[in-house]
Amino acid sequence: MKKNFALIGAAGYIAPRHMKAIKETQNELVVAYDLYDGIGIMDSNFPQADFFTEMERFEDFLDKYKRDGHSLDYVSICSPNYLHKSHIRFGLRQGADVICEKPLVLNPLDIDELKEIEKATGKKVYNILQLRLHQSIIDLKEKVQKELEQNPDKQYDIDLTYLTSRGKWYFESWKGKEEKSGGIASNIGVHFYDMLCWIFGDVEENIVHVKTADTNAGYFKLKNATVRWFLSVNYDYIPEDIKASAMRTYRSITVDGDEIEFSGGFTDLHTKSYEHILNGGGFGLDEAYGSIRTVSTIRNLPAVGLQGEYHPFCKKVLT
Structure with missing residues (x-):
């Protein structure tokens, strides 16, 4: 109906x-x-x-x-x-x-x-x-679950890199104001954090290395993974080979050094999300709690700089 x-x-x-x-x-x-x-x-x-x-x-x-x-x-x-x-x-x-x-x-x-x-x-x-409904992410979750059944103590090594260039307008809009958007981590990172915790377990340790108006970067210890992450809306940090192809977005997730291919398959994820809800599924308040707690913690943590297990892109910002 x-x-x-x-x-x-x-x-x-x-x-x-x-x-x-x-x-x-x-x-x-x-x-x-x-x-x-x-x-x-x-x-x-x-x-x-x-x-x-x-x-x-x-x-x-x-x-x-x-x-x-x-x-x-x-x-x-x-x-x-x-x-x-x-x-x-x-x-x-x-x-x-x-x-x-x-x-x-x-x-x-x-x-x-x-x-x-x-x-x-x-x-x-x-x-x-929506990333919970992306087929590549579903496949990764199934693979990890099988591996953890064999070795429950296994720890994965993950690098998350997401750069999506924004112009000067961004910082004049509500998106560029932390009190309205929640900051970079909330605005462009929250669904990646949700996806990682959905697959690898809750955040047990949270460290921030970089915190500027256009970039956040840090480190998570999850139940079954360590994650170095880097998020930015600054075009300057995009790798040169990506710039050469006239792309303004760079998205990469590696698990134990292997790239997870999920560059496509995004255009219909909202429709899939609506279908999921209308068919009796959907992700409610409890499912949202972990990622919201994570971004709220990031917002309130001080940045420690180039210490510990930082993402290699941090050097683009701090050196």
Whole structure:
């Protein structure tokens, strides 16, 4: 049966993937909200959907929609990170289940609060943790599980490198302000941390080597792995061979020196995420807790510099 959706943050970068997922799962976007009104992308997906730039009018529409006997099944949230908690709370209190972009919230205590609202409303919160649905990552998890069955004490050596270039606009937007985005680790790293913990176990030790406006880097000790990680939005740190191919993004994960190939297969992961939720699956508040705790810890740790097991790219920043 077709489900009815509302969307908060319709003008955001990630919102078109949610619109596409709603459409491809044969459901209906009834209404959308954003402060910014330049969202012609809606014409390619749901041209008949109502749209508001004022939260009060958006809420009035939903109240009348329900009074007229319609059901609102889901609220999808693509708003800036620091607004996620309040928008999730709004969706739950509308009597809808909520699908929210990563990072779900900025702090673990926010999850505890949302659990209480879930209990009070009887509705559920689902986080987009799309890497858990990427086939290469699923294959890696299955391989690791088999190896750990044979050797439960095995320790893997992992390097995570993710560079996604951003222009000067980034630092003028909410994304470049730590109090709104959570910082680099929250904004571009949280789903990688979730994926690594999903496969290799919870974080047992967390060290930060680099913490600047455009770069975070550090070291994790997981239950079954050590991880050197480097995240940046600075184009200068991209390897020269990648620059030569006119690419502005570099993504690499090596496990015991072997590269994990997952450069493709990203375009349909939001649709897969929606299918997973609509079919009775989905990743709820408990699944989000580990990665949110990790990024919150990173945000509050001091950077120690070039000490210990640091990622080799750290020298690009600190020397």
